[in-house]
Amino acid sequence: KGPDPDLVVIAERMATVKHKILVLSGKGGVGKSTFSAQLSFALAAMDFQVGLLDIDICGPSIPKMLGLEGQEIHQSNLGWSPVFVDSIGVMSIGFMLPDPDDAVIWRGPRKNGIIKQFLKDVYWGELDFLVVDAPPGTSDEHISIVQFLKETGIDGAIIVTTPQQVSLIDVRKEVSFCKKVGIKVLGVVENMSGLCQPVTDFKYMKQSKNGDQEDVTIWAMEIMREKAPELLDLIACSEVFDSSAGGAAKMCRDMGVPFLGKIPLDPKLCKAAEEGKSCFSGEECGVSAPALSAIINKL
Numbered sequence: 001k002g003p004d005p006d007l008v009v010i011a012e013r014m015a016t017v018k019h020k021i022l023v024l025s026g027k028g029g030v031g032k033s034t035f036s037a038q039l040s041f042a043l044a045a046m047d048f049q050v051g052l053l054d055i056d057i058c059g060p061s062i063p064k065m066l067g068l069e070g071q072e073i074h075q076s077n078l079g080w081s082p083v084f085v086d087s088i089g090v091m092s093i094g095f096m097l098p099d100p101d102d103a104v105i106w107r108g109p110r111k112n113g114i115i116k117q118f119l120k121d122v123y124w125g126e127l128d129f130l131v132v133d134a135p136p137g138t139s140d141e142h143i144s145i146v147q148f149l150k151e152t153g154i155d156g157a158i159i160v161t162t163p164q165q166v167s168l169i170d171v172r173k174e175v176s177f178c179k180k181v182g183i184k185v186l187g188v189v190e191n192m193s194g195l196c197q198p199v200t201d202f203k204y205m206k207q208s209k210n211g212d213q214e215d216v217t218i219w220a221m222e223i224m225r226e227k228a229p230e231l232l233d234l235i236a237c238s239e240v241f242d243s244s245a246g247g248a249a250k251m252c253r254d255m256g257v258p259f260l261g262k263i264p265l266d267p268k269l270c271k272a273a274e275e276g277k278s279c280f281s282g283e284e285c286g287v288s289a290p291a292l293s294a295i296i297n298k299l
């Protein structure tokens with residue numbers, strides 16, 4: 001029996017892709033797609049050619065996070081063309097759904113089929129990086145992507161988590177999945193790690209005994225400006241989730257995988273993601289931009 005012809009085609013397609021990175025998370029809603037999108041924007045801002053493949057078949061958020069909602073995939077004689085933003089070629093099932101509210105209720109083999117098609121039929125061209133945004137957990141999609149890409153080499157996986165133990169427990173499962181299938185863990189990112197924003201972005205509320213809140217922002221800012229203007233340059237952070245057990249950094253030490261760093265909860269990052277914008281062009285993101293940069297520079 002000769003080699004699987006599909007894998008041969010995939011290997012040909014992937015021959016022009018230098019690095020392949022999987023972005024994983026144990027749970028949904030921890031910021032995996034946000035990280036994949038901003039990682040792609042950051043690499044593109046460094047003049048790399050980037051492909052971003054969204055294999056979250058049931059909940060594709062990449063088109064929105066790249067500002068590409070409503071775009072369609074086109075066919076050329078070379079294959080399916082990704083949808084481009086800057087130098088990032090993006091592929092997602094989200095581009096194929098007639099109505100974005102449509103539910104995709106597919107069993108494993110069909111998901112397997114579309115992932116194979118993304119790898120076989122998409123003409124990525126020369127890429128420095130292919131970033132693959134996977135769904136949360138370790139399910140059919142993960143097994144498929146590993147099965148299809150393993151022969152051509154995957155550089156490794158980045159795992160995104162939040163600081164709480166419920167999220168970290170699932171990260172351990174992701175790490176063990178990577179170990180089982182022989183994929184290197186490039187590192188773990190702790191997202192939503194405290195709320196940080198400039199003092200001037202806060203709304204200051206005074207709470208009375210009966211629970212009513214009064215907005216005293218103008219008053220508070222005036223006092224600061226008068227009595228301690230240096231306070232206006234401060235960034236205020238507070239813990240949101242319980243990280244008393246040591247958070248992702250401790251888990252990484254326990255499991256012997258690299259810890260890449262923390263990204264705070266940042267309303268500006270959330271806004272950038274909602275609007276499909278990059279944190280690496282202009283002033284879109286606040287405190288999270290340096291945190292993201294530091295993490296990406298470690299890779």
Ligand code: ADP
Pocket residue numbers: 025027028029030031032033034035061191192263264265266267269270271273274288
């Ligand atoms: P996942 O891919 O893990 O399901 P998403 O990337 O879709 O999670 O993020 C869930 C929501 O949280 C999105 O609205 C996103 O903009 C927001 N979000 C993610 N990370 C941050 C952050 N560090 N600060 C503020 N909002 C964030």
